[in-house]
Amino acid sequence: MKIIQCPEEMNEYANAIKKIHKISFIPTMGALHKGHMSLLAKAYKENPCTKIIVSLFVNPTQFTEKKDFEKYPHTIDADIKKLVEFEKQEGLKIDAVFIPKGATFYSDTEYPSLRAYTIEKQDIVLPKIFFEAEGKSRPGHFEGVFQVLFRLFHIIRPDFAIFGQKDFQQVLLVQYLQKQYFQFLQIITGDIFREPSGLAMSSRNMRLSKNEKERASVIYKALRNAKLFIEKEYETKNYISVETILSLVKNILLSESFIEKIHSIEIRKRMDFYECDRIEKNKKYVLLVSVQYAGIHLIDNILL
Numbered sequence: 267m268k269i270i271q272c273p274e275e276m277n278e279y280a281n282a283i284k285k286i287h288k289i290s291f292i293p294t295m296g297a298l299h300k301g302h303m304s305l306l307a308k309a310y311k312e313n314p315c316t317k318i319i320v321s322l323f324v325n326p327t328q329f330t331e332k333k334d335f336e337k338y339p340h341t342i343d344a345d346i347k348k349l350v351e352f353e354k355q356e357g358l359k360i361d362a363v364f365i366p367k368g369a370t371f372y373s374d375t376e377y378p379s380l381r382a383y384t385i386e387k388q389d390i391v392l393p394k395i396f397f398e399a400e401g402k403s404r405p406g407h408f409e410g411v412f413q414v415l416f417r418l419f420h421i422i423r424p425d426f427a428i429f430g431q432k433d434f435q436q437v438l439l440v441q442y443l444q445k446q447y448f449q450f451l452q453i454i455t456g457d458i459f460r461e462p463s464g465l466a467m468s469s470r471n472m473r474l475s476k477n478e479k480e481r482a483s484v485i486y487k488a489l490r491n492a493k494l495f496i497e498k499e500y501e502t503k504n505y506i507s508v509e510t511i512l513s514l515v516k517n518i519l520l521s522e523s524f525i526e527k528i529h530s531i532e533i534r535k536r537m538d539f540y541e542c543d544r545i546e547k548n549k550k551y552v553l554l555v556s557v558q559y560a561g562i563h564l565i566d567n568i569l570l
């Protein structure tokens with residue numbers, strides 16, 4: 267497992283690999299958990315002949331608040347250990363881990379050969395859906411994700427990139443980016459990985475106590491109950507009002523005092539992320555929740 271810190275070196279290394287092999291890329295912000303590992307396993311299972319590259323980079327430009335960025339877990343040494351253990355356990359090889367330095371990653375003067383791979387946040391124009399739902403409570407977040415992936419995809423030029431479905435809107439953003447700039451890239455998505463309690467795995471969960479973690483299962487409980495309610499209603503109806511479902515979810519979430527704020531509860535059409543007043547039997551939707559829970563921002567979703 268080669269560890270690379272310099273973006274120019276990463277670019278040269280990836281270019282050399284690409285002469286012979288395809289590349290599967292798993293971008294992460296570190297603080298690795300079983301959800302990340304399931305993405306790695308999926309990358310390997312779907313394309314066993316590719317070279318695997320993982321990045322560990324807490325991207326400052328996707329945080330709306332500086333405080334949130336500072337509190338985000340930075341656990342590089344532990345992450346490298348986890349990757350080495352995972353290689354042994356699964357009998358797979360991670361070819362390279364890219365760990366750029368935060369302060370200089372975007373610098374054109376530091377890395378002149380990557381100048382063409384820079385996009386300024388203010389020059390990124392995203393469609394309306396990225397200012398809604400999660401985009402509404404985190405201004406600038408999706409532009410920051412776009413900016414970092416634009417640079418990472420250019421540096422590594424992967425053939426496959428793997429993302430978790432927990433960040434549903436992020437997957438839509440990656441698809442948008444892929445259509446615009448990286449048509450050679452295939453996006454693979456991995457299912458949400460959950461704690462036994464139902465809580466969706468997230469690096470942010472590291473900041474919760476055992477008790478807070480247990481009780482955060484209320485988020486998945488609200489999503490599950492809504493899904494069960496919908497299935498029951500569909501036994502006698504062909505459509506259900508969105509308002510009814512949203513208020514059911516809201517009441518369950520509000521029963522937990524650790525929930526400080528509900529940022530959003532949304533039902534959207536799965537294909538285009540458009541809003542709707544009612545859901546119809548045999549059509550595909552997603553129910554998404556975003557909350558402030560015991561001082562941290564948590565999101566989850568369930569397919570309907």
Ligand code: PAF
Nearest residue numbers: 293294295325411414433
């Ligand atoms: O999902 C994440 O961890 C991050 O948003 C990503 C895709 C690695 C970009 O920084």
